[in-house]
Amino acid sequence: MSRTVSAWVTSGEDLLGVVGPFSVDVPWWSEVEPVVGRLEGLLRVPVLVLRLLTVEGGEGGRDGHVTYHVEALQRPAPELLGRRSVPEGLSWGDDVLRMPWARAEGLRELLDWGVRTLEAAGRPVTGRVVQRRTWNLAGLFRLPTARGPVWLKATPRFATDEAAAVGAFARVDAGLVPTVIGRGEHRMLMAHVPGEDCWDASPETVTAVTGRFVAAQTALAHHRLPELRDWRTAVLADRVNALLDGPVGAELDREERQAVRGLTDRWRLLAECGLPDTVVHGDFHPGNWRTDGGAPVVMDFADAHWGNLVVDGLRAIDFLPGPLRATAARAWAEAWAAQAPGSDPVRALALAEPLAHLLYAVRYQEFLDGIEASERPYHDGDPAAVIRSALRCAERPGAFLTDLEV
Template sequence: MSRVVTLVLVDPTGAVLGALPPYEVPMPWWQEVADVVDGARQHYGVDVTVLRLLRASRDRPHGGEVVYAAELRGPGTPSIVDADGADVAALTPHARRAPWAEAGGPGATTAWAADRLAARGRLVVRTRQQRTWNLSAIWRVETVSADGGGPGPVDITRDPAWIKQVPPFFAHEAAVLRWLGRALPGAAPELLDAAAPGRLLLAHVPGTELYEAGAAERDELAARMHRIQLRAAADLDRLLADGLPDLRGHRLADRIRVVLAAYAPDDPALTALADGLDARLAAVAACALPDTLVHGDLHPGNAIGRPGARVIIDWGDAFAGHPAFDILRLTDGVPEAPELIASWAARWRADVPGSDPEHAVALLAPVAALRNAAVYAGFLDRIEPSEAPFHAADVPFWLDAARALR
């Protein structure tokens, strides 16, 4: 599966220039744009920065025909551009548009990062856009030492950094990374700098994501998260004061009920779940595990590094709540889930004598699905409509999962 991409080009002021003819890129994932940028250069000799999704031929990710807004880098208008092919209506301003999705926004963020790296004695020699969508924009930055790196050829890949920019509802990610850097160095990427609006400058982490992780690697990841959560339980008040969202107890129940009222007001199974949420969460509390820092999206793709030294990335979904939410996410759809949950539970029983981790997991399974539905509903409430296809199918998916788990 691949994508057929059309780019509607704008200049740095946002003025519409026209559209490039469609071209195919190998990666189907809508938010991954490195090959989109490469394709524009290879096919048409133009340098662009992708700003945002305008529309797609499919109502859910991924593949198909996809149209993006892209900012032309450099002067002039390419002769290949079709002035009549631009979707001008989709380029009108929108109140919920991300800063990096506007013309000039990516340039402001990469300039900020270059300035902060220069203050650290590192000069930017290349910036490569990797991803953009309503939840983040990511660039890889290649740098050299400001003193030239000494004699001999310069290897521009030897000292990379990463720029990440997130929306206001993920603004707490910087605070979580700062806390992790102080409390458990090496558990997460090093935060080099941060600034509004949602800008993060991160140190490079060698290694690859663990998307194809087996049971042993998932268990190792669960053990690393367990150490983080033990430490965070004692510092939860500080994390909350720094902006970590609070989804403990009734706050989570209240949020779920709002979403169910909007998306499934007449569903008897989900109504019964909603009506029983307070009693269910009281039973979870009786299992005696502490509230702590929850990653919120703990799957192997959000871990990177080498065996025995995995680094957990992407903390934007983090919240204060029950640790079982992370093991439920980590084992979702995995045949070895019972064994992994048993291993997770043994760690908690050893550190919290008298607790009942297994019962907490069983009670929270449908609640985790409802929380996921609420997360995606929250995204849809706070992003511009043209990017809704990224998430619209996720709310009914997780409501169906909760119904099956009730």
């Protein structure tokens, strides 16, 4: 299945009409650069995508028929648009949970801030800003400058202070993370990192980036960042119990809830493995590593927190293809054995394999609690789904553990 798109177009307070449906090559709902390009060709004026309105079909944030709210920066000719009456049931009114970059005035303010901040930093914008992605977890824009592109990223209220997390790693290993050029509340400007994401990482890349990241986390373990949420093991155990006592628990049957509660002792045992609490990336998969052939740069710290770092090792393992899973596990365990003598990182991986999924359940519920109704198709059902993944891991541990002689 591919993505087809319709767009309801506004200009200021005026609803101008609808365009589409038309198809785009990129299936992901949040990837709006091709949507903007197609709409500007049809409407002959510059536009920006504000937010998702509806989705029919598709799943996992991709495919299906997607309808967006789009703001025209100039008024297009009326004959280029279709009907002007909003169909019943379309999410059109204001919403207190709407992201600032999903409102026309908020988006203009954000882009103006980016341009002004780069001007003050001596890197004036030399062309039009390009909207790359927009969804409930981020707005991402590319700003051209004479010294190369700069990326403007905006994040929601429930996201980490990403610039603070990146800055912490930069203090101990500057080349490991992007260069931050400007920062504000839930927004930052980053220098472009050339190359490609590491979805096809070699064993050498996996081992190198893991060892380097572990060394940086070790250096940060003695300096708690107050900007980061406290997600140490005891806190997460309480958050999981709260999920089970609420609507998420109602999506599970009695046996599933009991089985999850049966994992409780693993939190204590994990804390006894001797690994330090430190800055945890939270989404340390190879799609968030980027390289042009040199040392990889680690990106996207919006899920960073203070807690047990085993989740980063498991996240990398989860997203790598079969043969590389054991490579990643071994690299992570050996790096921590060297950095924390007397610790037991292999046992930590075994204990935490299901617990990591429970952490993701807590995080997905934060997403759902913090976004407006029309954006919920991105995450509906995710907390219960990853809780069930935790139970499967507890019953059938990953094959990568066998190679570590757990």
